[in-house]
Amino acid sequence: MGIIKFFKNQLSQVIEWDNQNPEILVYKFPSANDELKNASKLIIGPGQGALLVYEGKLTDEITTEGIFDLETDNHPFITTLLKLRTAFESEHKLKVYFYRTSENVNQGWGTAQAIKYVDPVYKIPVELGANGSFSFAIADAKHLFTNVIGSADKYLVADARQMLQSRFPQGIAATLAQSGVSYQNIDAQLPQLSQMIKDQINGEVAKLGFMLTDFKLNGTMFDEGTKERIDRIANITADNLAAGEGGLTYVELEKLRALRDAARNEGGLAGAGLQFGVGMEIGKTFDTIRNDQIDSSSTDPVLKLQQLKLLLDEGIITQDEFDQKKKDWLSRF
Structure with missing residues (x-):
């Protein structure tokens, strides 16, 4: 035998x-x-x-x-x-x-943890999740076998996918920070960002013996903290636009709002001034804006009417005050 x-x-x-x-x-x-x-x-x-x-x-x-x-x-x-x-x-x-040797196509990916970076425009910390798809292939079989696989009898596509995805968050964060693209423009530039992220990640996965043949960033989702920061920026931006329409600066509008809120507090303006730390300075600002900007005869009546409407909308002046000032300015046409 x-x-x-x-x-x-x-x-x-x-x-x-x-x-x-x-x-x-x-x-x-x-x-x-x-x-x-x-x-x-x-x-x-x-x-x-x-x-x-x-x-x-x-x-x-x-x-x-x-x-x-x-x-x-x-x-x-x-x-x-x-x-x-x-x-x-x-x-x-x-x-x-x-x-x-052929490509492994349409591999779905998603971030297991938040990607963190500082928005290049607004300079606020941003945390987001992302998802998409990618395709990959073996670029250097000898290197992959020697340094990653070893003597295992099998190495699965799922094993490679998991290892490659672990390199994605750092590459995405670096690309977003370097690209100069703000959080509000990410969705509008997904194709360009996808190519940039692919190039960034390929430099890293080449060390493993792989290459990305395709990479797509399909969508992003912000965490709650980032959403709150974005909402605050959106509110400030809207207020700034509203103030500009009324011929005021954002700072002037905020001072007028502080005065309005102080007037509504129990204890009157003096107590509110102590509480908010605005005191007589806000009163002076209010007087300056109302007297110099609203009552100035050298100012365009249309601009003054816009300012009056803004002050009415903010509750800084009453409807009666608005109506009276409106008559005064209309009489100057």
């Missing part, structure tokens, strides 16, 4: 990765004792490559599709291997690892 088994093990063999599972990225050809058999043929199919590990060393890589006769084909490692083999000695071990 021993002699029969010995010769049976030396019969020619076809080494190929048939029925390739799309979820497997790297696959070791199964062999009981990893012996190279006489006249074996190695078949490399479309979308495949092969790594040959001889005596524990990564010795060669085959990336060309076709059938290779391990006894006669003039491939660098195969030729060297034939010189080493003597009388089918079993101590000479060969392992064949097939790998997928």
